Amino acid sequence: MALWIMMIRKMAKNKWLELSLLLGLVISVGLSSSMPIYTSAILQRLLIKDLEILQTNTLQYxxxxxxxxxxxxxxxANTVKKLRQSDTYMTEKAQPGFQLPIKTFVTERSTDRYKMVPADPSRIDPGVNRSVDVVSLSGMEEHAVLKDGVWPKNQSDPGVYEVLVVEDALSNLKLVVGNEFIVSDEEQLKQPVRFKVVGVIDRKSYDDLYWYNYLSSYRSSFLIPYDIFDKDFMEDGVLRVRSTVWYTAFDYTQMSLDSISRFITSYQRTEGFLGELFENTSMKAPAMQTLGGYYAKEAKLRLMLWSLNVPVMIMLAYYLFMVSNLITERQKTEIAVLRSRGASRLQIVLxxxxxxxxxxxxxxxAGPFLGLMLTKMLGSSNGFLEFVQRSALKVQLSGEAYxxxxxAVICSMVTTILPVLFATRTTIVGHKQQMARQHKPSFWHKYYVDxxxxxxxxxxxxxxxRRMADLQSLGLDASDLQIDPLLFLVPALFVLGCAFLxxxxxxxxVRLIYAAGRRWWPPSLYSTLLQVGRSASQYQAIMVFLSVTLATGMFSASAARTINxxxxxxxxxxxxxxxxxxxKWEDDAPPPGMGDEGDGAAADGGDSPAPSVLPAPKKKVQFSEPPFLPLTQLPGVEQAAKVFLKKDAxxxxxxxxxxxxxxxxxxDAFGQTAWLRNGLLDHHFNEYLNLLGSNPSAVLISRTLADQYHLKPGDHINTGWRGVQSAMFNIYGxxxxxxxxxxNPNFSDKSAVSSPTGGAAGKNGKVSKVKYPMxxxxxxxxxxxxxxLEPYDVWMKLKxxxxxxxxxxxxxxKQIPVTKLxxxxxxxxxxxxxxFLMAINGVMTLGFLISITISFCGFLLxxxxxxxxxxxxFGILRAMGISFRQLLSMLIGEQLMTSGAAIAMGVxxxxxxxxxFVPMFQLSLQSQxxxxxxxxxxxxxDQLQLFIIVGFMLLLGLFILGSMLSRIKIHQAVKLGED
Structure with a gap:
């Protein structure tokens, strides 16, 4: 108990240092706990978004x-038994295993296909071959609407089953409402079965998830009420039941990352269960192709977050070490006294x-709740130090966050206990010797860690x-966004090492400046140079803090801005x-499959050898150009241009x-519409357009075409395409x-690699095997x-x-027929x-703000x-006649030589x-x-924002220090000296 009381008193005595240490611990825990929270939240959003995109692309829920x-x-009988077992499994095990809300569930059963003959051949054409299966869907009456006729009766007439059909079945089976048919199969049926068509149905709503099939798929089916089918066909065996479909539509918007494993597991278990009962099974879940890759995405995103937070983690560790070292330095005398009085190192450390x-x-x-706030900040980031109103991430605390x-707490405690371990090695005599040696080199310099x-x-x-050179020489490319953790660790080590160096x-x-003007320096500057020069090791912590913070901020800003x-x-x-x-352009081309697929005339300028057999001439398609003016007058359109593209001309x-x-x-229109970054061409983009517009037959060619065929401005080139006679053009640029x-060649395309004699000439005069686009x-x-005259694209520049x-x-x-946009x-x-881009922007912004916060706290502390x-x-200096203004100028000069120098180092x-290091991001961003x-x-x-934040921090710090300096009383200082 006495030990606890002594510890609490010691913490109260150093409350500001303890609060600063607690601040660093809370930020460390918050930053660490935000990683799993952010990973779950962003992947949750990505999961729902990917499923929505999948639905849009496949037109399937x-x-x-x-x-x-x-x-x-x-x-x-055995078939019915197995189907009953499967029904129970689907409703009691399969569906509950997904743990998702069910929007609809349908059980569909169907019989063998039987040949139907009309009950009254005089009223129905008996020559039509009618082969029909009997189908039943659970709950169909609630999702269908009658187009003609009536609903079947719940109880069938003796020997006659009333059925429904879809509209396509009327024409396919050549029947009308009221017709009766007989199924007579002596091998399978005990007695003939009669069916009467009593109604025609359609969907009640075309966006109803109940109808997983098009109604046209029932064009050869009789639809019978589910209860009647279950009693007469399943139980009594009037007709043989052959197949069953279980269809469930889950509310995928309620899926979370935990749902992924449950979904996959339930899918696989259902597949295994049905596979043991039936030889022929089929399963389909569109979400499976999306869910399968989420574990890899989660691992990559988690690795990226750790990589992005490496510089901040280093900064926090250094901050905790510095604050702990300040606490230990103030208590070194007490530690030395305890050691001299018999206390063991273990007792002190404990x-x-x-x-x-x-x-x-x-x-x-407190840290995990701070992590929640940090995660929300990550979700709203749109760039470095940029935030937008975006739908909030669904964040929640989890066991993994704790x-x-x-x-983080354990690692932080290890960091803070290190100065204590070093201090307990010193006796009271050694402590006094260390106090007299102010010029002892720091740990970083003593062991050449820098x-x-x-x-x-x-x-x-x-x-x-070296890796980037290999990628470029081999023509390799990244298959996905993969951030190398070393891309963030190595720059942080570089900044930290250079700062200490x-x-x-x-x-x-500083000593050189002091020695150069020691005869002319005013007293305030003389004292400042002497103080900084002799006690440089005391300023290292704060100087490294400021320089590394500013350097990390500039690197983060440049990296995020470059990537974006x-x-x-x-x-x-x-x-x-x-x-x-x-x-869409109107044309006179025949429907697909009806036209002649001849090759037409070759556009080779007349120099290519004629083929041995000329194909039949193909009819030239005539196109009707739609009006272009209405496109230029659409709201929001600033400029529009016609762009004709012909691949493989x-x-x-x-x-x-x-x-x-x-x-x-x-x-003219193209120059005002198209986008091109400045500096990509030898001359301005508009100069090439002016050159092209100077002659109707002028063309610009690519460097790849010019190098391979040794072309230059002034040469001629014949161009055309299949079915069109070529024309001559003049090369102008x-x-x-x-x-x-x-x-760049597409290395995933096998055609991008040509024969050794068909490639482009390289810089060394040899021929490359790579086939470059032209x-x-x-x-x-x-x-x-x-x-x-053929269809062209329309490019638009919006206001x-x-x-x-x-x-x-x-x-x-305006009903403009757009085929692609x-x-x-x-x-x-x-x-x-x-x-991944959200993580880069958010974490880099967050890391800089955290660095600024702890740097400000460390600066003031x-x-x-x-x-x-x-x-x-300071009291003695005031007693010697140094005015408060001179004392303040000394403090400002000391700040400029320490904090100011640290800012210059950081920049x-x-x-x-x-x-x-920022160019190295090409390794991870598909930049080849x-x-x-x-x-x-x-x-x-970005740099202005950094300087404003750091400048505000320095001014506020100087104001606080100046206020404290103004409160110093000379008589108190002298009395303190006497004590």
Whole structure:
């Protein structure tokens, strides 16, 4: 009990230090616990979104669980027994195993197919071959509507079963309502069975999930009430029951990550159960193809979160070590006295462990709730230090969050106990000796940890560069977004190592400045230089704090901005403009399968050898161009352009020929509509368009085409396509990039690798086996007049305030027949909602804010303690005649030489780390196929935000320190010195 009381008194004596330590622990626990919370929340959102997209793409509800069995058993009684067992399993085990709300459940049974003959051949054509099965669906009456006739009676007439049919069955079976049919099969039936068609049904609602099949699938079926079917066919065996379908539609919007394993397990168990009973089973659940990959996504996202948080974790660990070291430094005398009076090292360490245990419990209680708040911040991030109004993530605390928090507490306690372990090794005599030796090097410098960290980071940088060179030389590409954890760890080690390395040199620089002007420095600056030069080790913690925080912030800003901007530019470049769509053109082409599929004339310029057998000439299709003006007048459209694209257009140069993408444009409209990043071409984009517009027959060709066929401006090229006579064009320019055209080969396409003699010439003069895409850009009017008028795409540039929904509604209202539409804005929104990009933006923003918070706390804590420890020095200076203004100028000068120098170091290290390491993200972002090329981005707004935040922190800190300095009383300082 006495030990607890002593510990509590000691914590109360150092309450500000203990509160600072508790703050660091709470942030550590909150950050750690936010990882599983965010992973679950974002994957939950992604899961529902993917299932919605799956439903849109397949036009099939994603919550379907469909199971079908076909009984090949010759014993009808045994078949019925197995079906009854399956009914019980589906309702009592299979469905409850999914633990999802059920929107609808249908059991469908059907008989063998029997030949029906009319009961009255005089009224019905007996020559029609009618083969029908009898089908029953549970609950059908609630989901169907009568189109003709009446509903069947609950009790069938003796020997006559009343049935329903769908509309397609009337024409397929050549029957009308009121017809009667007889099934007579001497081998299978004891007596003939009569059926009477009493009604025709249709769906009550076409968006009803009950109808998993089109009604046309029942075009050869008689539909009978479920109760009658169950009693007469299942129990009494009037007709043989052959197959059963169990169809369940779950509410997939209620699925969570826990539902994935239950869904897969229930699916597999049902498959195994039915497979033991029936030889022929079939199962279908569209969600299975989506659910299967979520464990891999979860592992990758969890790894990414740890990787992104590595710099912050290092910062928090350093903060906890610093605060714990400050606490230990203030209590070293007490520790030394206890050691001299017989206390063992274990007893002292246990007392501090008890203190850490109390703080850890408090942090574990508050940290996970902080993690919830941090997760919400991650969900609303849209860029570095950018937040948007986005639908909130469904976050909740879980046992895993508390497990992560507990691990963080244990690791933090280990970090905070290290200074105590070092302190318990010192006796009272050794402690006094250490107090007299102020110039002792720090642990980092003594054991050259700074040089080791820089060496490791430079080795990592070299490894990244080597891997990137291998990818480029081998033509490899990333198959998915895979973040290498070292991409975040290595830059953090580089920044930390360089900060300590600079601080190894910085004291020497201060002493050099002091020695250079020691005869001319004013007293305030003289004292400042002397204080900083002699006690440089005291300032290392705060200087490293500030420099690493600012450098990490700059690196995070550059990395996030680069990733976001390159993703945006890739979408815009690939799409070519804000909107790229195709409009349906009227033509006189015959229906598919009726026209002649001859090859037509070859567009080879007349130099290719004639084929031995000429195919039959193909009729040239005539197209009717729809009006273009209404498209330019759609609401929200700023500019529209016609863009004709012909893939694999044939070209010839002398005796050489090949295929390329032919693009026809109107230069003026195209220049105002298309998107292209500045700096990709040798000259401005508009200069090439002006060059193209100077001559109707002018074309621009790609660098790949020019290099392979040794072409230059002024040469001629013949171009056309199948069924069209080629025309001659004049080459006016060569381009490396062009909107929507990818100059990189597609290595997943086998045709991208050509024979050794058919590739492009490399830089060393040898021939490469890689087949590069080629491009020819010409004037659209010239192509239409000299080649053919064929459908073109329409590119649109939208006004800044325009919305996609506004355009879609206008297209629908004006009944414009759009066959394809690519919307870059919607693609950008989907990219922003990608969980990996959200994690990058959110975690980097969160990491910087946390670093700023703990740096501010560390800054104030350090300088307040430093000021408190130098009260006697300031009192003596005031007694010697130093005015308060001069004293304040000394403090400001000390801040500039420490905190100011740390900020300069941070700016230098942040810019250097960004230029060295941000390009390495190409290894993880599919950047070998990135068009336009990957480019490191610095936004002055990000740096301005950083400087504003850090500047506010320094000004607030100086204000607090100045206020404390103004309260110092000379007589109290002198009295303190006498004591």
């Amino acid at each position: 994603s919550g379907i669980f469909w199971t079908s069995v076909y009984a090949s058993d010759q014993d009808p 007392s501090y462990l008890m203190e850490g245990f109390l703080l850890g419990i408090a942090a574990l209680a 497990q992560y928090g507990l691990i 040089i080791v960290l820089v060496g490791i980071s430079l080795y990592g940088l070299q490894s990244f560069r 600079i601080l190894r040199i910085y004291p020497l620089l 901007k390159n993703a945006m530019e890739k979408i815009m470049y690939t799409n070519g403009a804000d909107i790229a769509m195709q409009i 044939a070209f010839s140069i002398g005796k050489d020929s090949g295929n390329a993408l032919l693009m026809g444009i109107d230069t 060569i381009v490396d990039y062009w909107p929507s055209w990818n100059p 491009l020819i850009v010409g004037n659209l009017p010239y192509i239409q007049n000299n080649l053919a 800044p305030e325009a919305t996609s929904q506004q355009l879609y509604q206008a297209l629908e209202d 690519d919307d870059a804005k919607q693609m950008l929104i989907r990219a922003k909602n990608d969980p 350090y300088w307040i303690l430093s000021l408190s420890g130098r009260v006697l020095q 230098l290290l942040g810019g250097t780390a960004s230029r060295l 196929s990135q068009v336009p090329p990957f480019q490191v981005t610095f936004d002055p707004r």
